[in-house]
Amino acid sequence: MRVNSQSAYVLHHRDYSESSLVLEAFAIHHGRIGLLAKGARRPKSPWRGLLEPFRPLLLSWTGRGELAILTGAELERDASIVEGRQVFSGFYLNELLMRLLHRHDPHENLFAAYRRALFALSQGADDETVLRVFERDLLRELGYGLVLDREVSTESPLEAEAVYDYLPEHGPRRLAQPDAACEGVRISGASLLALAHDSLDGVDTRREVKTLMRATLARHLGDRPLNSRRLYQSIVAARLRNNERDSRS
Numbered sequence: 001m002r003v004n005s006q007s008a009y010v011l012h013h014r015d016y017s018e019s020s021l022v023l024e025a026f027a028i029h030h031g032r033i034g035l036l037a038k039g040a041r042r043p044k045s046p047w048r049g050l051l052e053p054f055r056p057l058l059l060s061w062t063g064r065g066e067l068a069i070l071t072g073a074e075l076e077r078d079a080s081i082v083e084g085r086q087v088f089s090g091f092y093l094n095e096l097l098m099r100l101l102h103r104h105d106p107h108e109n110l111f112a113a114y115r116r117a118l119f120a121l122s123q124g125a126d127d128e129t130v131l132r133v134f135e136r137d138l139l140r141e142l143g144y145g146l147v148l149d150r151e152v153s154t155e156s157p158l159e160a161e162a163v164y165d166y167l168p169e170h171g172p173r174r175l176a177q178p179d180a181a182c183e184g185v186r187i188s189g190a191s192l193l194a195l196a197h198d199s200l201d202g203v204d205t206r207r208e209v210k211t212l213m214r215a216t217l218a219r220h221l222g223d224r225p226l227n228s229r230r231l232y233q234s235i236v237a238a239r240l241r242n243n244e245r246d247s248r249s
Contacts, residue, residue, distance in 0.1 A: 001064050006030065007076055008059040009114070010051050011094040015041065023051060023070065024098055025059060028111045032101040035061055037070040047073050054082045054090050054118055066103065080122035089127040091228040093117055093134055099221055100142060113137040128210070129200045135213045136195060144220065146212075147171030148196035160190040168216040185212045 008027040016022045019042045023035040040047040047070075050057070056079050060072035082090045093114065101107065117134045121127060139145055150157055151164070152171035158164070164172035167184035172192060175182070191208040200206050 002062045004060045005058040008057050010053050011098050026097055028108055029106055031105040031107055032103055034067045035070045036067050082122045086121040089121055089131055095226050095228045107141050110141040128206050132209050132213055133198050148192050158189040158192055160193055162189040166212055168219055185215050187212055
């Protein structure tokens, strides 16, 4: 099979032999794919420095199976740079795609959502909102979409002032009393409606939605922790230690 000039992003790469790279890529019409980029690490390779995450690329390849052979790569268009703290958010998105997508399973709507998320991060958008919206879209594309418009047992529209017990495998059930015991995740109707409308304003809303998304994703990610999350936490911890050291000096 030969594929030419497919819109794609590199999710991850690793060295292979002395001069090549193995890529994990996300292509618009082919989903997650594995590619061998022969000679990509050579000083005179036209691909050297190009096959990096977050860059919109046009990739060409040939072959079938788990690892096809890259035959062409170029920038699809100029793109704003994802940098600073947003890089960690980008790596988190990439790891979610690598962990949850099957090989050669196209998700064109998810590809568009990923592209929107990267653009928003590059423009300095609130990363918490960007991540939660992408997580929502990812779950929907995988067939595990959240119920964000109604109470599941009565089919009544969600009420912003109400408090719900959200069971990830079912949806939100209204609590008779706000402080009643929960089987799932306690969350306000206002927070669920905010997630539905991409508007996560307020500390409490972001905290509640983050708790809900972590509980829901955990059912599909399994017990193995996310490397991107551990990396970010370790860097934050190191900065705190440095700040404490500086304050004592």
